[in-house]
Amino acid sequence: MKKKVFASLLIGAMAAAALSGCSSSGNKAETSEPAKTEAVSEGATETEPAKAGEENTGNLVDGKYTIGIGQFAVHGSLDNCREGFIQGLAEEGFVEGENLTILYENANADGGTSSQIITNFISKKADLICGIATPIAQSAYSAARKTGTPVIYTAVTDPVMAELANADGSPVGEVTGTSDKLPVTEQLQMIREVLPDAKKIGIMYSTSEVNSIDEYKAAAPEYGFEIVESGVSSAADVPLAADQLVQKVDCINNLTDNTVVSSLQVVLDAANKKEIPVFGSEVEQVKVGCLASEGLDYVALGRQTGQMAAKVLKGEAKASEMNFEVIKGASFYGNTKVAENLGITLPESLTANAAEMFDEITQ
Numbered sequence: 001m002k003k004k005v006f007a008s009l010l011i012g013a014m015a016a017a018a019l020s021g022c023s024s025s026g027n028k029a030e031t032s033e034p035a036k037t038e039a040v041s042e043g044a045t046e047t048e049p050a051k052a053g054e055e056n057t058g059n060l061v062d063g064k065y066t067i068g069i070g071q072f073a074v075h076g077s078l079d080n081c082r083e084g085f086i087q088g089l090a091e092e093g094f095v096e097g098e099n100l101t102i103l104y105e106n107a108n109a110d111g112g113t114s115s116q117i118i119t120n121f122i123s124k125k126a127d128l129i130c131g132i133a134t135p136i137a138q139s140a141y142s143a144a145r146k147t148g149t150p151v152i153y154t155a156v157t158d159p160v161m162a163e164l165a166n167a168d169g170s171p172v173g174e175v176t177g178t179s180d181k182l183p184v185t186e187q188l189q190m191i192r193e194v195l196p197d198a199k200k201i202g203i204m205y206s207t208s209e210v211n212s213i214d215e216y217k218a219a220a221p222e223y224g225f226e227i228v229e230s231g232v233s234s235a236a237d238v239p240l241a242a243d244q245l246v247q248k249v250d251c252i253n254n255l256t257d258n259t260v261v262s263s264l265q266v267v268l269d270a271a272n273k274k275e276i277p278v279f280g281s282e283v284e285q286v287k288v289g290c291l292a293s294e295g296l297d298y299v300a301l302g303r304q305t306g307q308m309a310a311k312v313l314k315g316e317a318k319a320s321e322m323n324f325e326v327i328k329g330a331s332f333y334g335n336t337k338v339a340e341n342l343g344i345t346l347p348e349s350l351t352a353n354a355a356e357m358f359d360e361i362t363q
Contacts, residue, residue: 065094065128065313066101068121070140072133073109073258076284077180080298081132081154081305088306094313107136109235109262111208114139122147128309130154131177133258134162134210141175150312150319153177154305155298157256159324161210169323176322178305180256182281183330184215186294187253188223190332191279193347194292195251200226202249204241204267206259207231216253238263242270252278254285264288277342283333283355287362292334292346297355301327331355 069085071078082104086096094100103121107113114136121129122143129144129151131137137153141164144151154177159165164175191201201220205211217227228249230241238260245252252271254260260267268289271278280290282298304327311317334346335358351357 064099064101066103066124066126067128067130067309067313068103068105068118068124068126069130070114070117070121070132070136071104071106072114072131072136073262074106075258075261075264076287077256077261077282077296077298078132078155078258080284081302084299084302084304085130085132085154085306085309086302087299088303089310090306091303092307092310092314094310109258111135111139115143118143122149128152128312130305130309131156135208135258137164137175137177138162141173145173145175148174151175151177152305152309152312152319153324154302155180155256156210156324157181157212158210165324171320171322171324174319176308176319176324178301178308179324179326180296180298180301181326182212182215182256182296183294184212184219185222186330187279187281188216188219188225190292190294190350191225191251191253192223193350194279194344195277198225198250200228200249202228202230202245202252203255204230204232204238204245204252204260205255205257207233209257209259211255211257213255232259235259235263238266239270242267246270246274246276249276251276254278254280254290256281261285264290272341275342277338277344280333283331286333286335287358289338289361290335291338291342291344292332292350294330295333296327296330334358335361337361 069082071082096102103124103126105117107117118140129140129149131140131151131153132155134156137156140151156162156177156179159179160167165171203213203216205213213229220227230245232238232241264285268278277291280286280293280295282293282295286293304325308322312319332350332354333356334351334354337360339346
């Protein structure tokens with residue numbers, strides 16, 4: 001009798017266990033299905049950003065972003081690029097302090113520091129890196145391509161020569177951006193209008209940076225000019241090079257070369273002693289003492305770059321899918337105070353349509 005009771009109890013326990021197991025399995029199926037449905041629902045609105053985040057660094061899917069902005073040197077045009085870049089991002093919905101954290105560092109025109117800055121951004125898992133000016137853009141891509149982090153550059157004169165783009169403008173990897181290629185012919189035409197009797201234009205440039213010197217040399221004869229070039233390897237070379245250059249030329253044309261621009265006041269001082277004009281390549285150089293420029297708007301260039309970066313962050317396009325862009329159009333900027341000091345009258349044909357005229361020299 002005891003054996004039969006025990007057997008009955010054992011059979012009952014096994015049945016209860018079987019029922020419990022079925023119930024547990026059923027609950028799992030019921031709870032897992034809603035979770036699966038919820039994931040699909042989220043993916044329906046976040047598919048592309050999530051994909052971009054997985055391919056890059058991983059912060060995109062939660063709606064918060066971290067980007068690193070590395071600037072090669074301290075000067076007005078690059079500062080304007082950075083300002084415009086942040087504006088462009090904000091216009092596309094990426095606002096610092098809300099859904100965007102910006103890591104910003106300046107290399108002070110030092111290549112080694114540029115590399116350290118980029119390494120720091122990568123270690124902090126930036127979703128995107130912006131390189132402002134050619135040297136730091138090159139450092140950014142060199143380091144970031146190992147991690148897949150997209151790089152957006154700006155103020156790179158020739159992305160092809162800098163090996164950031166192919167000859168057809170397509171990216172060499174997850175890297176794209178904007179070029180500040182100078183309007184060479186417009187600048188030469190402007191100089192000819194201001195200085196009808198000038199023959200020799202001096203151009204100082206850094207031998208370690210990609211620049212427009214060859215284009216100027218090729219185009220100058222059409223406007224009756226000869227280009228006298230002076231290459232420098234560092235800012236320490238600028239004072240002597242400037243003193244020597246002003247002895248040989250009728251004027252100096254300044255490029256967007258970072259090493260030279262960082263020492264622009266040295267060039268201006270040497271030129272002023274000889275009473276020869278210095279022409280700039282953008283508005284900030286005219287503000288601080290260059291006579292005039294058919295120059296670029298670097299805030300606008302930065303905004304254009306920020307809009308490109310926003311496409312990457314939104315998952316609308318990869319950096320590797322966008323050809324680099326060149327800002328279109330140049331504007332005349334003049335400084336009447338500099339003209340007065342040099343005894344030069346800026347032609348009305350230029351000043352009448354000027355984007356901006358300045359009547360003082362800012363420091």
